[in-house]
Amino acid sequence: SQLAQSPQSGPDVELNFIRDLMQQYGHPDDRVLDPAQFSVLLNRDREPVTPQQVGPGVMLLSLGELHSGIVAQVQEALYLGDFSRGLILDLRGSVGV
Structure with a gap:
């Protein structure tokens, strides 16, 4: 199988699998963030509720x-x-x- 032959670690394999699925079936505006991008997104300043x-x-x-x-x-x-x-x-x- 392709997964068994992959030299990538588990999370990288999963991330690439999800990206492939999103490319095939997702909306063109959808995106998958890698862990570093997600961390930046999660920790950025947010607008307060007013x-x-x-x-x-x-x-x-x-x-x-x-x-x-x-x-x-x-x-x-x-x-x-x-x-x-x-x-x-x-x-x-x-x-x-």
Whole structure:
């Protein structure tokens, strides 16, 4: 088999396999990051969640990026803001990590 003959280590084989699958079946805009690229992406600065009052008791939360700290930011925004009549959660363009 091709995997048995590969001189690459396990993670490299898996990464290349996933890249091959994405090239064949994925969307042209999809991409697979290697571990170093993923680490840079994971550790970069992120925009904070900033609530906006768009009407009496109506809050807008725009989330440009979904990351591990987003839950705490949303909870804080909900705690501090007035959303008694409604909450608009804007996920347009959101990228998940």
